[in-house]
Amino acid sequence: MTAPDTLVLIEGGRLQPFGFDPFQISKDLGLRTILVTGDTTEYLKSAVSRESVEKNVDRVIEADISDAASVVASLRDEHAAGRLLGVFSITEYCVVVVAEVAHALGLPGLSPAAGRDARQKQRTRQICSTADVPVPNFAWVQSADQARKAAEELGSPCVVKPPSEAGGIGVKLCSSPDEAGLHYDIIAAAPTDRRGNPRPMGALVEEYVVGYQVSVEVVHFRGAHHVIGVTDELYGPHPHFVAVGETYPSLLPEKTQRECADVAVKALRAIGHNFGVAHVEVKVTAKGPLLIEVNARLPGAQITRLIHEAHGIHLPREVIRIHAGLTPDLNTHRDQAAAARYLTSPAAGVLTGVRGLPLAEELPGVAEVALYLAPGDRIQAAENIRDVLGYVIALGETAGEAARRADAAALEIGFDVASPEVSTLHG
Incomplete structure (x- = not known):
């Protein structure tokens, strides 16, 4: 069995060039690098991403990155050979799968439960509120009517946000209960997040704090x-x-x-x-x-x-x-x-x-x-x-x-x- 020498990177940041820095960093650290992606063609769309993968990545594997079991299965031969040092991702959308894959393979990583609780904004709010961490007043809602009612109780304006996006996507300051209900419908109309992962039903309505x-x-x-x-x-x-x-x-x-x-x-x-x-x-x-x-x-x-x-x-x-x-x-x-x-x-x-x-x-x-x-x-x-x-x-x-x-x-x-x-x- 060979000594572990391989870092698994699950997706890169496709939005800006710094999202491909982990590929270069891994190479500079002398590590063999595997990229696991849900869609290889995404890395062919720009010269920057294509060059970064070609220069720095030793192997590209395509798998369902929304499912830890699929990623683990795709790494079966590498794991059996004893080559894997760790697994990492730069993107918010892969926090949970990275934690679950690391746990399944016995590699260093975040607790999968902590990863899930960080990704789901309502879970973060509920847990932290119970632990006396100071948070804005909030409500977790699962219908437009509930969003309107929560906005009435919290006061206007209020913030309405999807449960698992990043970068401000879907977050809006709503000036009235009716606008909160309308924005809930916009959030609910998208069954997946920006990376195509299933998005939990519901939205977080919270007090707007100045x-x-x-x-x-x-x-x-x-x-x-x-x-x-x-x-x-x-x-x-x-x-x-x-x-x-x-x-x-x-x-x-x-x-x-x-x-x-x-x-x-x-x-x-x-x-x-x-x-x-x-x-x-x-x-x-x-x-x-x-x-x-x-x-x-x-x-x-x-x-x-x-x-x-x-x-x-x-x-x-x-x-x-x-x-x-x-x-x-x-x-x-x-x-x-x-x-x-x-x-x-x-x-x-x-x-x-x-x-x-x-x-x-x-x-x-x-x-x-x-x-x-x-x-x-x-x-x-x-x-x-x-x-x-x-x-x-x-x-x-x-x-x-x-x-x-x-x-x-x-x-x-x-x-x-x-x-x-x-x-x-x-x-």
Whole structure:
């Protein structure tokens, strides 16, 4: 029997280029890499994903990634050969299957129960509320009538969200009970989530609390939760909840950051989180910090990049080390700050031009300006993370300096958008 040398990656992040970083990280760590995917053709749709797979992945296996038994069966020969070190995924939608596969194969991993409780927003709320973790008032509803009644009891406006999406998909601030009922019907009309997995019936209706939001990045290793840091999060205008920026480390007073971290760790303990990384969202309100969501995965968007730029911690690499049974380096190696601002369009249509990119790039401290789309592509007014057009990353000696530089750069960039009809007429 050969010595274990193989890391299994279940899907990659298809939305943005950083979603393929685990492929490169695994190779850089000297590991043999297997990609298990529900659809191989997804990785042929762009040059970035195709090249990443071809350069860094040793074997691609197609299986039903919504079913742990199917994934385990697809790895039977590798497991029998004693080659498997661990299993990992960068995406929220694979948290549960990764935990279940690791458990079935005797590999390092999160408790499957904790994975399920983190993925199902209503379960997180129920468990944390019982454990005296401060949360907004909420109701779990399974019909439009129940959504309307819950909105009447909680007060308007209220937030209505699907049970198992990510990136703000399907989350809406509803101004009245009738709007809450209508939005419930929209959620219920989609039987699967964005990745095609069956979606539980129902929706979470919760009290809308006024405040500012942060995320707490936490790693569980060798029996303890280690707080990596607190990230300031910025969101666009209602009724949607679109992330438009982050600053790391947080600008908040140390006392407030400690309070937010305490809420995050208490929530993780309540759901039994016992392995790997978590991205916990907390809102600072007049009542104090309140738990918004627990995500048993790496933070998305550019947060891991900001942590690396600011403190020298390569969080994706170190978390992959943990999943491979290796020892991570979670120490701070530098004392700087970084900020990201995400570029969105106020209108839907066809992108005809981009203004100000050279000006943004000239600003001091700007590390990168990137666009996901090009003139001629159709774009949407931003409703969730899928509608982000690009980003700016800026560095600074302090979080305030990094944030000001990122804001200034983002303000230099503008988009020219034509309606689809106009674009068609002008050929």
